[in-house]
Structures are given as structure tokens and as C-alpha cells.
Amino acid sequence: MPTPLLEVNDLWVEFKRPGGIVHAVNGVSFSLQPGESLGIVGESGSGKSVAMLALTGLIARNGKIVRGEALFDGEDLTRLSAHELREIRGRDIGMIFQDPMTSLNPIMRIGKQITEGMLLRNYPPAQAKARATELLRRVGIPNPEQRFNDYPFQFSGGMRQRVMIALALALKPKLIIADEPTTALDVTIQDQVLTLLDELREEIGMALIIITHDFGVATNHCDRISVMYAGELMETARVDQLIARTAHPYSVGLLESTMEIGHGKQPIQPIPGNPPSAMIVHKACPFAPRCRFGTEQCFEQKPPLRRVEAGHLSACHYAEEVMQHVAEQIHS
Numbered sequence: 023m024p025t026p027l028l029e030v031n032d033l034w035v036e037f038k039r040p041g042g043i044v045h046a047v048n049g050v051s052f053s054l055q056p057g058e059s060l061g062i063v064g065e066s067g068s069g070k071s072v073a074m075l076a077l078t079g080l081i082a083r084n085g086k087i088v089r090g091e092a093l094f095d096g097e098d099l100t101r102l103s104a105h106e107l108r109e110i111r112g113r114d115i116g117m118i119f120q121d122p123m124t125s126l127n128p129i130m131r132i133g134k135q136i137t138e139g140m141l142l143r144n145y146p147p148a149q150a151k152a153r154a155t156e157l158l159r160r161v162g163i164p165n166p167e168q169r170f171n172d173y174p175f176q177f178s179g180g181m182r183q184r185v186m187i188a189l190a191l192a193l194k195p196k197l198i199i200a201d202e203p204t205t206a207l208d209v210t211i212q213d214q215v216l217t218l219l220d221e222l223r224e225e226i227g228m229a230l231i232i233i234t235h236d237f238g239v240a241t242n243h244c245d246r247i248s249v250m251y252a253g254e255l256m257e258t259a260r261v262d263q264l265i266a267r268t269a270h271p272y273s274v275g276l277l278e279s280t281m282e283i284g285h286g287k288q289p290i291q292p293i294p295g296n297p298p299s300a301m302i303v304h305k306a307c308p309f310a311p312r313c314r315f316g317t318e319q320c321f322e323q324k325p326p327l328r329r330v331e332a333g334h335l336s337a338c339h340y341a342e343e344v345m346q347h348v349a350e351q352i353h354s
């Protein structure tokens with residue numbers, strides 16, 4: 023295995039709230055190779071955004087990393103100062119959010135926003151402008167020379183998303199973290215924007231983390247997927263493994279509730295029940311109360327995230343049985 027670009031080990035993130043402690047991320051570990059794309063999937067509130075934002079120093083002030091390390095290019099992000107993280111965010115890690123307006127300044131011309139970081143790093147102005155125009159062209163903005171001087175509100179939602187991608191790419195990052203990048207867009211535009219990200223990833227050789235509640239988005243656009251539940255990782259696998267040899271009941275539920283790729287021929291089935299409160303620290307499997315495979319052991323002992331085959335991890339006591347069940351379903 024080559025050295026990972028990002029290696030997160032046992033990450034824990036908490037928030038202080040008047041009612042107590044919110045345990046948002048509980049012992050998450052994963053790694054990412056240069057140029058690879060990883061999907062982080064799970065229901066709303068499962069800790070996907072907090073995990074990624076914590077790594078880049080962007081969580082709210084009432085939150086903190088209480089344990090863990092995150093080696094990015096050999097440097098532990100959890101030990102860097104706010105200033106150092108800000109440097110890394112612009113230069114090495116680009117961020118894309120659901121709402122472009124969280125990244126774009128509404129009262130600054132987009133050309134100025136895209137060139138700003140380059141100028142700060144002493145790019146000659148003409149070169150910065152040429153690169154910004156080229157980036158706008160590359161992400162599919164027609165007439166980039168003219169649009170360079172427009173403000174964000176002069177673009178449609180899909181076009182604003184593209185401007186934000188151009189902005190995130192300006193300093194040639196090694197990694198883009200895209201948090202529900204297309205959730206607010208209609209399906210056709212959603213697919214265009216994600217396909218654009220795929221192409222750029224190949225061209226530039228950057229790695230990509232897509233955070234999404236939409237299993238279909240992750241299976242279509244990622245090499246590997248990590249499934250989160252209640253702030254913990256349930257399963258990590260290559261997309262083909264996750265679909266054909268699913269090894270966690272929660273992933274089975276997510277697959278079954280995703281129309282095109284559900285196992286078997288039944289209609290879409292949402293997973294019964296609700297995720298647990300984030301105020302609880304789970305001493306056993308957090309998914310047990312909703313799990314159709316659950317036994318007494320699942321309510322008593324926490325299943326460790328363990329290897330079930332090469333490149334495939336599951337945090338289920340009965341991972342092998344689940345894989346067997348999935349195989350039988352597929353062949354029935």
C-alpha cells in the first residue's frame with residue numbers, strides 16, 4: 023500500500039451544550055489514497071459533516087476534538103493552530119458546501135474571489151486572472167471573461183455551484199471535501215456537477231471526499247464508501263463490495279431504501295425506527311435497536327470495526343452472516 027494522503031485514527035468530537043455533551047463523532051478511523059474518492063454516507067445527524075469539518079478546523083466553537091489523529095501528507099491536522107489550518111484549507115484542502123453562499127462572498131465579484139488566494143500567494147496578477155478564467159471555463163461557465171466580473175447573485179444555483187468548485191480548485195488542492203455538494207440542486211444538474219467533479223479529479227489527480235445522505239450519489243461517484251451511524255463507522259468497502267457483499271445490516275437497510283440498487287425486487291423500504299440521541303455514549307452496537315439481525319450480544323458488546331475481506335471493514339458481530347444473507351438474496 024502506498025502512503026495514504028489522509029489517515030484518520032480514532033477521531034472523537036464532542037460539543038458542549040446547555041443540556042450536556044453531544045457525542046457527534048465517536049472513534050472514527052479511515053484512510054484515503056492520493057487521487058481516490060471516498061463517500062461518507064449516513065442518515066442526517068450521523069456525524070458526517072462534523073467529522074470532516076473538525077479535521078479542517080471548521081466546527082463551531084462549542085465543539086472540540088477530544089481524541090484522535092488525522093495525518094494529512096504526514097502532518098497531524100488535529101495539532102495545528104487555527105492559522106495553520108486556514109493555510110491548509112485554502113492551499114491543500116478545498117471545501118465545497120451544499121450552499122455556495124457559505125463559500126462565496128455575495129458582495130465580491132467572482133473573479134476577484136477566485137484570484138484572491140493566488141494573489142495572496144504572490145501569483146502575478148495576469149497569471150492569476152488567466153488561471154481563474156481558465157478554471158471558470160473548465161467548470162462550464164460560458165463566456166468566462168465576461169462572467170469574471172459578475173457577482174454570485176447573477177448566477178443560477180447550478181452555476182454558483184460551479185463557481186464554488188472553481189474557487190476550491192484555484193490553488194490546486196490535493197483533496198476536495200464536498201459536503202452534500204448537490205443536495206440543493208435538481209437531479210439533472212446534480213449529476214452534471216458530480217460528473218464534473220469526477221472529471222476534475224482525474225485531470226488534476228486530486229482526492230475527493232463526498233459527504234452525502236444519498237447512497238446512490240456515493241455508489242455512482244466514489245471508489246470506496248464509509249457508512250456512518252450515530253457518530254461511528256459501520257462499514258468501509260469498495261463500492262462493488264458494499265453492493266454485492268454488504269457486511270453490515272445498516273448498509274443493507276440503506277441499500278434497500280435506495281431505489282435503483284436495492285437488493286431483491288421489493289419496493290423501497292425505509293429503515294424502521296429512528297437514530298439514537300447524540301447525547302448517549304454507546305457501550306454496545308448503536309444500531310441494535312433497529313437491526314433485524316440483532317441478538318442479545320449486540321445490546322451488550324460493542325462490535326469492533328474489523329476486516330471481513332481485503333479492503334472491507336464491518337462493525338457487526340454477524341458480518342459474515344449478513345454477507346451470506348445478501349448473497350442469497352441476490353441469487354434468489
Ligand SMILES: Nc1ncnc2c1ncn2[C@@H]1O[C@H](COP(=O)(O)OP(=O)(O)O)[C@@H](O)[C@H]1O
Nearest residue numbers: 037044046065066067068069070071072082300
Ligand atoms: N455546534 C453544535 N452544537 C451541538 N451539537 C452539534 C453542533 N454541530 C453539530 N452538532 C450535532 O452533532 C451531530 C452530528 O451532526 P452532523 O455531523 O452535522 O450530521 P450529518 O451526518 O447530518 O452531517 C448531530 O447530533 C448534531 O446535532
Ligand SMILES: [Mg+2]
Nearest residue numbers: 070071072201
Ligand atoms: Mg451534514
